[in-house]
Amino acid sequence: MVLPQHLQRIHRPPPRCRRNAPGEYPGTARANCEHVGAHAAATVSSAPRRGTRVPDPTPRMGGTAMTDTFELDISRIRDEARKRIDAGAVTSGNELDIDRLIDLLNQVVATEIVCHLRYSQNAIVASGIDRAQVASEFAEHATEELQHGQRAAERINQLGGTPDMNPATLAERSHTDYVATDPTDLEQMLRENLVAERIVITTYQEIVRWIGDADPTTRRVMESILEEEEEHADDLSDLLGL
Ligand SMILES: [Fe+2]
Numbered sequence: 589m590v591l592p593q594h595l596q597r598i599h600r601p602p603p604r605c606r607r608n609a610p611g612e613y614p615g616t617a618r619a620n621c622e623h624v625g626a627h628a629a630a631t632v633s634s635a636p637r638r639g640t641r642v643p644d645p646t647p648r649m650g651g652t653a654m655t656d657t658f659e660l661d662i663s664r665i666r667d668e669a670r671k672r673i674d675a676g677a678v679t680s681g682n683e684l685d686i687d688r689l690i691d692l693l694n695q696v697v698a699t700e701i702v703c704h705l706r707y708s709q710n711a712i713v714a715s716g717i718d719r720a721q722v723a724s725e726f727a728e729h730a731t732e733e734l735q736h737g738q739r740a741a742e743r744i745n746q747l748g749g750t751p752d753m754n755p756a757t758l759a760e761r762s763h764t765d766y767v768a769t770d771p772t773d774l775e776q777m778l779r780e781n782l783v784a785e786r787i788v789i790t791t792y793q794e795i796v797r798w799i800g801d802a803d804p805t806t807r808r809v810m811e812s813i814l815e816e817e818e819e820h821a822d823d824l825s826d827l828l829g830l
Pocket residue numbers: 700703732733736737813817
């Protein structure tokens with residue numbers, strides 16, 4: 589029998605807890621629950637298992653509780669700093685294969701020099717009705733590519749390596765090609781440079797991912813270069829009306 593609505597409320601069973609079977613009076617108060625004993629037992633047995641992070645209830649930094657303990661082994665760090673003094677800026681905290689990192693950074697140096705040369709040449713020879721605007725953009729990019737190469741070279745030096753700017757091997761070490769384009773075809777020039785930017789965006793992203801947390805300084809250098817490469821690509825896309 590279906591009771592009138594005002595009587596249904598009176599005949600509803602007392603609320604129960606979430607420990608009841610699914611669908612049976614869900615979302616109810618524990619105070620009225622027949623599992624009070626079980627809840628108490630659960631509370632007692634809720635001590636953290638071995639290996640579980642124990643939240644620090646002390647509110648810090650705007651009320652957020654810190655969950656990790658952090659300790660510096662100053663004694664070990666001091667010993668290692670003194671023993672490996674010949675390594676300069678490279679410490680045991682840098683977990684990368686340094687030789688591999690220097691090799692990759694030298695590829696970046698070569699890539700940036702090739703990009704600098706291509707943009708510089710394009711800025712000089714570009715011709716046509718839109719020459720002024722396009723050449724100005726190429727010249728600006730050429731300057732920034734050279735700065736990228738210098739930043740990568742500085743980092744190689746800090747890591748104890750030698751920046752390789754040997755012209756004889758630049759093209760083979762570069763990620764991008766030095767494409768000869770028709771100076772009167774501004775669209776082709778813009779497209780070739782956009783392709784080159786897209787290549788370095790991809791290879792630099794890969795390098796940043798490979799570095800990960802192992803060398804924050806080199807990663808920041810690469811991330812800052814990567815950010816400017818994406819700006820270059822965006823500038824070229826705008827000029828092409830893409
Ligand atoms: Fe660059």
